[in-house]
Amino acid sequence: xxxxxxxxxxxxxxxxxxxxxxxxxxxxxxxxxxxxxxxxxxxxxxxxxxxxxxxxxxxxxxxxxxxxxxxxxxxxxxxxxxxxxxxxxxxxxxxxxxxxxxxxxxxxxxxxxxxxxxxxxxxxxxxxxxxxxxxxxxxxxxxxxxxxxxxxxxxxxxxxxxxxxxxxxxxxxxxxxxxxxxxxxxxxxxxxxxxxxxxxxxxxxxxxxxxxxxxxxxxxxxxxxxxxxxxxxxxxxxxxxxxxxxxxxxxxxxxxxxxxxxxxxxxxxxxxxxxxxxxxxxxxxxxxxxxxxxxxxxxxxxxxxxxxxxxxxxxxxxxxxxxxxxxxxxxxxxxxxxxxxxxxxxxxxxxxxxxxxxxxxxxxxxxxxxxxxxxxxxxxxxxxxxxxxxxxxxxxxxxxxxxxxxxxxxxxxxxxxxxxxxxxxxxxxxxxxxxxxxxxxxxxxxxxxxxxxxxxxxxxxxxxxxxxxxxxxxxxxxxxxxxxxxxxxxxxxxxxxxxxxxxxxxxxxxxxxxxxxxxxxxxxxxxxxxxxxxxxxxxxxxxxxxxxxxxxxxxxxxxxxxxxxxxxxxxxxxxxxxxxxxxxxxxxxxxxxxxxxxxxxxxxxxxxxxxxxxxxxxxxxxxxxxxxxxxxxxxxxxxxxxxxxxxxxxxxxxxxxxxxxxxxxxxxxxxxxxxxxxxxxxxxxxxxxxxxxxxxxxxxxxxxxxxxxxxxxxxxxxxxxxxxxxxxxxxxxxxxxxxxxxxxxxxxxxxxxxxxxxxxxxxxxxxxxxxxxxxxxxxxxxxxxxxxxx
Numbered sequence: 001x002x003x004x005x006x007x008x009x010x011x012x013x014x015x016x017x018x019x020x021x022x023x024x025x026x027x028x029x030x031x032x033x034x035x036x037x038x039x040x041x042x043x044x045x046x047x048x049x050x051x052x053x054x055x056x057x058x059x060x061x062x063x064x065x066x067x068x069x070x071x072x073x074x075x076x077x078x079x080x081x082x083x084x085x086x087x088x089x090x091x092x093x094x095x096x097x098x099x100x101x102x103x104x105x106x107x108x109x110x111x112x113x114x115x116x117x118x119x120x121x122x123x124x125x126x127x128x129x130x131x132x133x134x135x136x137x138x139x140x141x142x143x144x145x146x147x148x149x150x151x152x153x154x155x156x157x158x159x160x161x162x163x164x165x166x167x168x169x170x171x172x173x174x175x176x177x178x179x180x181x182x183x184x185x186x187x188x189x190x191x192x193x194x195x196x197x198x199x200x201x202x203x204x205x206x207x208x209x210x211x212x213x214x215x216x217x218x219x220x221x222x223x224x225x226x227x228x229x230x231x232x233x234x235x236x237x238x239x240x241x242x243x244x245x246x247x248x249x250x251x252x253x254x255x256x257x258x259x260x261x262x263x264x265x266x267x268x269x270x271x272x273x274x275x276x277x278x279x280x281x282x283x284x285x286x287x288x289x290x291x292x293x294x295x296x297x298x299x300x301x302x303x304x305x306x307x308x309x310x311x312x313x314x315x316x317x318x319x320x321x322x323x324x325x326x327x328x329x330x331x332x333x334x335x336x337x338x339x340x341x342x343x344x345x346x347x348x349x350x351x352x353x354x355x356x357x358x359x360x361x362x363x364x365x366x367x368x369x370x371x372x373x374x375x376x377x378x379x380x381x382x383x384x385x386x387x388x389x390x391x392x393x394x395x396x397x398x399x400x401x402x403x404x405x406x407x408x409x410x411x412x413x414x415x416x417x418x419x420x421x422x423x424x425x426x427x428x429x430x431x432x433x434x435x436x437x438x439x440x441x442x443x444x445x446x447x448x449x450x451x452x453x454x455x456x457x458x459x460x461x462x463x464x465x466x467x468x469x470x471x472x473x474x475x476x477x478x479x480x481x482x483x484x485x486x487x488x489x490x491x492x493x494x495x496x497x498x499x500x501x502x503x504x505x506x507x508x509x510x511x512x513x514x515x516x517x518x519x520x521x522x523x524x525x526x527x528x529x530x531x532x533x534x535x536x537x538x539x540x541x542x543x544x545x546x547x548x549x550x551x552x553x554x555x556x557x558x559x560x561x562x563x564x565x566x567x568x569x570x571x572x573x574x575x576x577x578x579x580x581x582x583x584x585x586x587x588x589x590x591x592x593x594x595x596x597x598x599x600x601x602x603x604x605x606x607x608x609x610x611x612x613x614x615x616x617x618x619x620x621x622x623x624x625x626x627x628x629x630x631x632x633x634x635x636x637x638x639x640x641x642x643x644x645x646x647x648x649x650x651x652x653x654x655x656x657x658x659x660x661x662x663x664x665x666x667x668x669x670x671x672x673x674x675x676x677x678x679x680x681x682x683x684x685x686x687x688x689x690x691x692x693x694x695x696x697x698x699x700x701x702x703x704x705x706x707x708x709x710x711x712x713x714x715x716x717x718x719x720x721x722x723x724x725x726x727x728x729x730x731x732x733x734x735x736x737x738x739x740x741x742x743x744x745x746x747x748x749x750x751x752x753x754x755x756x757x758x759x760x761x762x763x764x765x766x767x768x769x770x771x772x773x774x775x776x777x778x779x780x781x782x783x784x785x786x787x788x789x790x
Contacts (some may be wrong), residue, residue, distance in 0.1 A: 003152035004209040006071065007178075009078060010141060011202030016052045016081045017134040018199065020088070022377040023049075023110055023689035024127060025557035025651075045110065046092045053085035066345055074140055080133055083686060084126065091117050097583045111725055141198075146182035153178060154494065156212055161227070163219050165335040167212055174212075178205050214352045221368050222331035225698065226319050226564075230312035230401075233616055233642060237284040238465070241458040245281075246290050255454055256446045261294040261396075266420050269441035270430040272451030274647045275499030275532060277458075279310060281451070282400040285428065295396055295426070303395040307332030311401035314642070314649045316564060320406040322415055326377035326623065326782075333384060337393065344383050345349045345371065382424070388423040395425040402431035404646070412739065416440075451498020459494055459501050463487050466505045472512035482518045489522065499645050503535055504528060506611060536651045540660065543610045551575065552608035554674065559613055559641060560652050561671035564698065566678065568615055568639040572601045573681040574674065578723050582683045582730050588687045605641065612648050615639050667721065672710040679703040683734065703731065 023045065026516055067075065095113055114123055153175040160167050181201050246258050253259075260268045274279045285291050286308045295304045309328040311320050318324040334341050342349045348371060370376050383699065387397070397419060405412040412697055413436060431437045433450070442448050467473045476483075495502045501637060504525065508516075511524055529535045544552050554574055558566065558581045589597070605613055617638050651657055679699055714721045 003149040004206055004213060006074065007073060007149060007202055007209065008206035008350055010137065011199055012052070013074075013077055013133070013137050014199040015203065016085075017130055018196070019052060020049070020084060021127070021130045021134070023524060024088075024114060024123065024130070025111055031295075037110045037307060043096065046089060046096075049085055049088055049092070049115070053082055070140070070143070070145070077133055077136055077140070080129065083127060084133075088124070107660040141182075141659075146179070149182075150175060150179055153209065154215065156209065159216050160212070163216060163223070163335055165213065165216065165219060165338050167338055170208070171212055174205060174208050177201070181205070195409060204394065204514060209395055210344075214349060215338045217352065218341050218345055219331060219335055219338075221371065222327050222334065224318055224327060227324075227328050227331070228614065229288075230310035230315060230319060231308070233312075234279045234283045234310065235282050238458065238462045241285050241455075241461060242281060244454055244457060245285075246294075255449045257449065260447055261291070261426070262298040264710075265444075265447055266426055267416075267441060267447065268426075268428045268450045269437065270428065271433040271437065271448065272430075273497055274432060274650075275497045275645055276451035277455055277498040278451055279400050280498070282308070282428070282430050283397055286398050291396070295394065299394045302392050303337075305333055305336050305393055305395045306398070307336075307395070308398040309400070310400075311404035313401070313404035313406070313646055317406065322374050322411070323372070323377065323405070325399065325405075325415065326374065326381065327372070330377065330380055330384070333395070340384070340387055343387055345379060353588070365656050378418070381418070383577050391423075393424060395422055397425065397427045399427065399429045402429055402437060403434055409434060413437070413440050446619055455473065455496055455498065456491050456494075459496075460491050462488055462498075463490050463501060463505060470509060470512055472515075472721070476518055479518060486518055486522055486525070489525060493525065495530075497532065499647065500530070500532055500535065502634060503611075532647050533651050533654070534659075536648065539610045539612060540657070544608065547665040550666070551604065553661040554669065555605065555609055555613060555641075556652055556661055557665065557669070557671045558675050558678070559643065561703075562675055565616070565640040565642045566675065566702075567682060567699065567773055568601055568605075568641055569597055569676065569685075570678040570682045571605060572597050573678040576677075576681065578677060578727065579675050582726055584681055584684050586684045586734060589685045594685075612644050614639055614644050616642050670710060670713065670720070672706045672713065673720070673724065675706040676703055676710055676724070679706065680727055680731055683731075707731075 060625055091114060111123070118126075153171065156176065157168070157171045160171055179199070244253060246253055257268060270278055270281060286306065292304050292306055295306075307329050309325045311325070313320055318327075334344065343499065348368075373382065399416070402409070402412050402416075416427060416429060419425065429437075429441065433442075444579055467483070467487070469733055473479060473483075490501060490504060494504075507524060507528060508521055511521055516524065529538055540552070551574070555571060558571075558574065602615055605615070652661070680703060683700060683703065711721070714724060
């Protein structure tokens with residue numbers, strides 16, 4: 001049984017015994033001057049009794065079978081309370097009927113009225129039963145293992161930290177109070193005053209704990225696995241860059257960003273060429289304390305709620321959708337203002353608060369589904385807006401990569417317009433300088449920023465620092481006389497494209513390793529392509545050794561077509577054939593072998609792709625159980641392979657690039673079949689007690705997605721389809737209960753059977769809301785806000 005439910009049930013039983021014992025003693029008076037008043041008083045008693053017993057939630061059915069001995073004993077006490085309540089309710093109904101026939105009477109007690117219906121031995125029997133229930137609950141509390149409840153509160157605290165919800169102090173205090181409560185609890189139950197204190201404390205602890213648990217549940221529904229992937233993939237800003245964004249004591253920032261933070265204007269637009277550093281700047285703004293500090297100066301004491309979202313063209317559909325944006329912003333708002341959750345989600349809150357620990361799966365699924373539709377999310381945003389009117393909240397949203405939204409630019413612009421209707425809000429957006437965004441956000445010069453106009457000093461600092469850190473550069477004889485000129489030439493040639501500078505510096509570092517002089521580096525700079533796509537051409541056509549052409553083509557295509565970034569070690573199995581994968585044993589690798597393969601795979605990746613693919617370290621969003629004594633669990637999921645930059649993925653999608661790669665691939669290569677193969681191999685080397693936890697579960701899910709796509713692209717009866725069935729059957733040996741592949745089941749004989757489970761990973765399943773729909777919602781939102789105004 002849910003430990004918090006145990007606290008609530010225990011407190012409610014104590015409360016029931018105390019209140020009903022008083023009721024059937026000589027204490028409760030029924031004061032009535034006529035029959036109507038007496039009837040009303042008896043009705044109130046019946047209502048109170050029903051409320052008392054309704055709070056005693058009794059697990060039943062399958063849930064009862066899972067209870068331990070202590071929990072079943074507690075349930076039995078609750079059932080006894082229910083029996084007492086039903087008997088008294090019957091008496092009350094009889095008394096209420098008789099009260100209508102009475103004209104008047106003297107003040108009596110409920111006890112005397114009860115004696116008029118029951119004989120004294122029966123009343124005394126009832127009193128004795130209540131006393132025994134009270135004694136039993138005292139024994140139960142004294143014997144109960146408080147570690148279960150404290151452990152549940154510890155898990156609440158851990159999950160709260162994971163969600164970064166602003167409840168750490170409250171949960172920690174609740175745990176301390178609960179621990180103190182259970183110390184010497186048997187002694188405290190010996191007198192009436194202490195019993196009242198214990199009852200109140202238990203009920204308060206249960207209410208607070210349940211509140212925090214429901215808040216966490218709702219936050220978890222808003223959060224999705226990939227919410228922070230793009231943020232984590234963005235490189236941190238180089239040391240001491242972007243200082244021009246904030247004013248110094250000597251001069252005002254030419255970008256006017258700081259002035260915008262302190263103004264009443266609501267939108268600021270950061271634009272720039274591909275690779276100019278827009279996302280890095282947005283990440284910097286989110287992390288920089290100066291952003292919040294400047295907002296506070298104009299907030300007039302209001303609380304600052306800073307939320308961000310980073311669209312990602314190369315990510316999953318939710319990472320480039322309206323749903324993804326709205327869920328991220330709502331999650332960020334509510335984790336910082338958890339006191340609003342019950343009011344923002346009243347239906348879901350009531351559903352869980354009234355039946356905490358006993359909600360049906362169907363009710364759960366329906367409630368969540370309604371809340372997570374785009375329409376439901378916009379309604380949620382509308383409720384937040386209404387609550388924000390006249391509140392102490394001031395919002396700032398940082399939304400990166402509007403051009404990476406999958407849909408019409410006009411739709412995401414309309415969504416930004418909707419967000420601008422939130423009271424006390426400021427929104428900073430970034431995108432490439434597309435015409436649609438220029439028309440909407442670029443009309444006020446002081447509220448726009450073009451990256452290439454401001455980042456030359458940052459580029460200069462980056463190049464200078466990187467070269468100065470290179471020992472080979474430090475040893476050059478003419479570095480003092482010509483080094484500065486070299487840096488200036490790089491800055492001038494870059495035209496504000498930071499990614500190009502990154503590639504140039506990497507080329508210089510290789511040249512310095514080969515003994516290049518300053519003059520050689522300047523000549524190298526002249527020969528390097530100034531356009532990113534031409535630079536990528538040079539890498540693929542010239543820098544990659546002929547021997548690795550096939551390797552690199554497979555790596556690029558699997559990464560390009562992947563439904564999610566693959567784990568690094570999956571690339572180890574890229575060149576293995578299906579037969580090898582099928583014959584692999586399902587056995588975890590030793591830690592020494594695992595780490596050796598990680599190092600070797602990274603070397604292969606660098607040799608074949610020359611830095612266009614790189615390894616990214618991912619911070620887990622879910623706690624992976626510590627049951628594995630095999631090796632640190634994070635080793636499995638913290639290394640994933642992705643593109644150096646979005647522009648690399650865009651380059652690989654070009655017809656000319658695909659034609660080059662296609663010539664280097666074997667005739668029977670298919671990316672989704674290959675991805676299925678390497679993921680199956682990867683799943684075989686994982687400790688199986690980790691497969692269903694945290695990030696590891698997603699590798700299994702991705703295997704299924706790739707298998708379904710591969711099946712949809714393959715004709716039945718072919719050797720390739722037979723290979724897919726063999727891979728599928730091998731997976732079923734590990735997961736015999738899995739039924740995700742209707743197209744590959746042995747029982748499916750119809751050659752024309754369509755694969756309903758085939759999923760196009762590149763198309764969004766999230767319904768977008770267009771301009772007209774959003775306009776209607778905006779008007780509805782305005783009406784709600786006007787009603788909420790004092």
